[in-house]
Amino acid sequence: MNPVIKALFAFYPPGNDPSTGDGLNTIGFRAPASAAQRTEYAWLRLDHHFTANWRFEGSFGWHRNLADAPLQVDIGGLLRGNILGQAKSVRSDRQFPRNIVAALTGNIRPNLTNDLRFGFTRFYFWRQAIPPFPQVTGTNVALDLAATLLDEPVDVFVQRSRSQGDNQNLYQFSDNLTWIKGSHTLQFGATARIINHYHMREDKVVGGMSALIALLDAGTFFTVPAEWRPPTCGGAIQTNCLQPADISRWNRFYAALLGIIDNVSIMMTRDADFTPLPFGTPLMNKFRYQAWDFYASDVWRVRPSLTLSYGLNYQIQVPTKTLDGRIAVAVDATTKQLILPKAYLEAKRQAALRGAIFNPTIGYMPIRMLGREKTVDTDWNNIGPRVAIAWHPHFEGGLLGRLFGARKTVFRGGYSLTFDRLNLVQLVSIPMLAAGFGQTISVQGPKNARGEPFRIGVDGPAPLPRAERVTPPLIPAVPFSELFSFQADPKLRPGMMHSVNFTIQRELPGNTLLELGYVGRWGRNLPQSVNLNSVPYFMKDPVSGQTFAQAYDLLAAQLRAGVAAGAVTPQPWFENQLPPIATLQQLGLCPAAASTVTSCLASRFASEIVTGLLSNLWLNRIDLFRRAAGLPSFLNSQVQELFFRTDGGLSNYHAFMLIFRKRPSHGLQFDFNYTLSKSLDQVGSVQNSASMFPSSFFPNLDYGPSFFDHRHIANLTWYYELPFGPGRRFSAGHWVDKLISGWFAGGILTAFSGAPLTVVQSSQVFGGGAIFSFGTGAIPIKKPKFGSEVHRGVKGSGGVGTAGDPARRGTGLNLFADPEAVFKNFRPILLSQDTRSGRGVLRGLPHWNLDFSIGKAIAVTEVVKFRFSFDFFNLLNRVEFADPALDLQNPATFGVLSSQFNQP
Template structure:
């Protein structure tokens, strides 16, 4: 089914600046309005097979209770038998809409306290009302009545009865101190409210989009038979604003009072001017995200609880995903950032930027519209890990060089033939080196039997060797460092324990400037990305991190990796690319 989007955005901004003595006062307002109009069969943050529907085949239906861990062969056997463990389809009833509004005010004073010290301080106020649809409010699931509340219909208020804060103030403070003409100290602190829009996850909420998911009663059972197809999804009637929800459909909800998280950020930097036009800078940067937003699965099941153990199944017979949009925890980022720059002079400029950093948070919660990997409340701490996007080292070297030949240059400036050929050339280089991102080693969740929770592998070696192999028959990491889990518990390997391949890349640009007339010039450029055509390998894919696929000999040696621990793909766009262009200037 095609996607159609018609998104109108309107923004009104007013700023006032007032200079008084050593003070530079600035204040203003920002009003933002966004209208989304989508024909797009998808669902945010939930499992979905799309408008076509689909079947998922895992190992459980062909496993034996208490037997060996399942693998790809079990899953293929389930496929041949036509026994899926999950069946689903998404139905878009009609184009859906959202209307989102944001209001903010700010005031800031920049004060030159002394000839060396400058202070900047102020605050920002923000208000994020609950979004609506074009003709009524949005929807939320009522966990007390097992009904969907339709905003603006019947007795249900347009804002769904959800309270949002009107006291979201975000103070900021910065200071600059000039020790001398060649050395400056800078520091700053600020708070930023999480700007995440509730329109994103709620835009596809039931009944605007009907997402059917049918699962088996436990991890060993099948959900349906392939021969039976996918059952139809009935239309939903808005009624009096309180409607029933079919058991297997996915829904989203909010608490009666929505708590929007915020981010604390601070930094301290020293900048020093060196000889030969060099400028060096070193800084510490830290952030703490408090009450980071995400999706909490309310319909989780305990270990060995199966479908019957789902929290809402016990109360209402509900088996579908039920996502609460709420704070899920905190995250932090700390970094040393260093920079050495030579400002453009005599046709040469270069900069070296290096960052040593670490980001920790909750596995699976890379942004505000994702869910935790373990959803049992007393085991939330098992999600804590290095962030999915963390890169320890990040080095970039950039350079711009105008070749010293041709008119008004150091050599061959006589306007002769060689001068015309060799003049006007510019060469640009970008060298990039950065660490890979983390990934987790998983295992079959059949013995865990806990829907809405991901199983981890057992770690059996204290240190996991990165072998570095690439290709189908070559392990990237030591495959014998992990074992499947065959009883009812979580594995011992932490999430994001390993890190994928890093990247080394060289980008090159060659420009040639032609002066056609006094006020007319043309620039011909060639830009080459990844000059050496060096592959940028992906992390091992989802199927390649499941230790249950590993086949061992009786003596414990590897018989067949069977896809486990291998890298078989490169990142999109990592091949060498060459681009040509022409630019006219007058």
């Protein structure tokens, strides 16, 4: 073991949670940490009537929220005052909202009312974390061990160790006019919003921070040769070997323990003239955003039993304008034309189908040098109509009379088209993260003086990247002088939603109502994220006609079956699209024992091929071979992840709903609702996170159940005033009545079926990206029917689910009675055959919860009342387990239940 890593391990407390480790190399650590929260607020309201027809309303709100965030903790006692083995929250969140509202409402005429409002909201947010720092002597940088596979004594992972801040001032003006004319109620209005926004951050989401971090890992710029690890299990080799699913994890742990540096990176920032700022300077920028909404509507009482309402909304969103000019946009370095992601991907797709390469050199220019101020063009076409009808028929006698009654049923239906709001993540955060003003620079796969992989401490301090001054356009150097670049599509348009509903509401005896209905939602042109470096795995070899997908599937199948690297069948795509084997051997890229390019790939990169790490395979293996031989690369080798937030996504939602409601009477009221629904989308998290499509060429590969698709949802709320006291069913005298009167009880019962679960193969199966692509589901061999319940006393078998084995201090809790059988029921994706992934084919655990309240109201005087209550959350103190991880690359934890869904 590397002595620096050994010194770092001295700051790890003993593990105490086997259910979160792999049962062999890692174990979890659980400890209480402060999540204290302090909230203060004040509110002042002023109402004044100038005349009988004109009144003023004004209010001021002040709020402060201070919270410890146990997302970054010190478990090693590294920071002053902290103790080894005691988790200490070292990240805090500070929020200081303020708001002012002023409204003037007047009755201009008896049938004409106007409401004029002004609002100001100031939102200040600051998230303070401990930036990564060298945690042991012998190193000059923070160490990140195997990325997310291992934690550090003080978290180094970007999402936990970054500081961010926002200072936002929102000004809003609105005017609404209501005019009642005959049987029409007409409304007209407009709203104007202006937002001035300051944003500061120390990160580029993942992989880049304004602190120096050395990633000790394998898979991107460092590869563990096959001869450095045990053989792969298969054929006659069944002992002292690695299962194919374990190769990647073994390689990563091996690199971390030896202290081998994959890369050393830092996010450096530049001034408006591209002058590098000192290391540690965060990204900062100021923006202005404006939006206007106009609407007109009419509620028309056609007849006493028939009401028609209709209207039109027009929305204008003027995207953010940078006030500091520190925004860079991607251009074709030759033509200086803007890169448009949809056109870029289509050109790349067409070229790949022909066996050709589309890979222009990309540059980054300050937005003002292109004559632009705004990050996204304004869409002037957001016109949204709506129409609805309500019919209140009168039936007497006969079948219809018995079914619908006399004025006891209402039929309602409607349609609307609404447009999404372009939020400030898309208009502020993402544009700030393009290469140029915030650039992730790195030293990739460094070597020591002997030409061997660099080991931290053993070979000296980590080599550091250097910042250089450039003149626009910034053209990232090859290979991968920039790891990540984020940008909004200049043609980004707001998403839209077509909504339809139809309901029947029937009044029933006992002051109750029954309502049945259908709700449909069709989301179109939704925001989605793509990667211009998505792998064109359908690329054809013009000589043989074989595609990469076909060659890859055949090679991966042999390696998964245990065929030795030297015995794999040569595949024409690899042999023709990569340099000859002799050339690769002369360059030192293939072992002398390899007789073909295919066997060379199999011997060197079996882990990527078996697991399905296509982005790594293309970016850092195949293109490396081509560049070394002087051939053009298939993918862009300047920037590893070319993230663009664009549009074009879709979702579909259908639901049947039932509502049974009792209006207050005899002290009792309740509301029961049930929904049977189905929601489908293209990986919804792509819309609101840094994740990207599994393949940017085929957005529907992961079309399936939404993450929130709970098919059955039921809620029951009730409130009951107990029948004790004067005028009630039970009364017993003056002083007794005071004791027993005023009592009430209420509760909330919620229940819902399990969410979709995916058995993940890897996040790079279709080559969507090396970092931000979403985990792709493996394919079930037969229709899965494994149930969704907590199984106890499960030991696991065949290396699957064994982290929960009670004999190993595991909990014995598993989602499946036989996790090995479930594990073996899923196969890897076949690129040349599968047009859909296995997303959401399983269902997680159902959940239910009961909250209860009981209290008493006391009348002190006619105008003074006192009320107290006892509120019981999770009344029965039930443990609800969170759904487990289902990862083919980590079989030991497959199905193991190790965390809680609800609060105790």
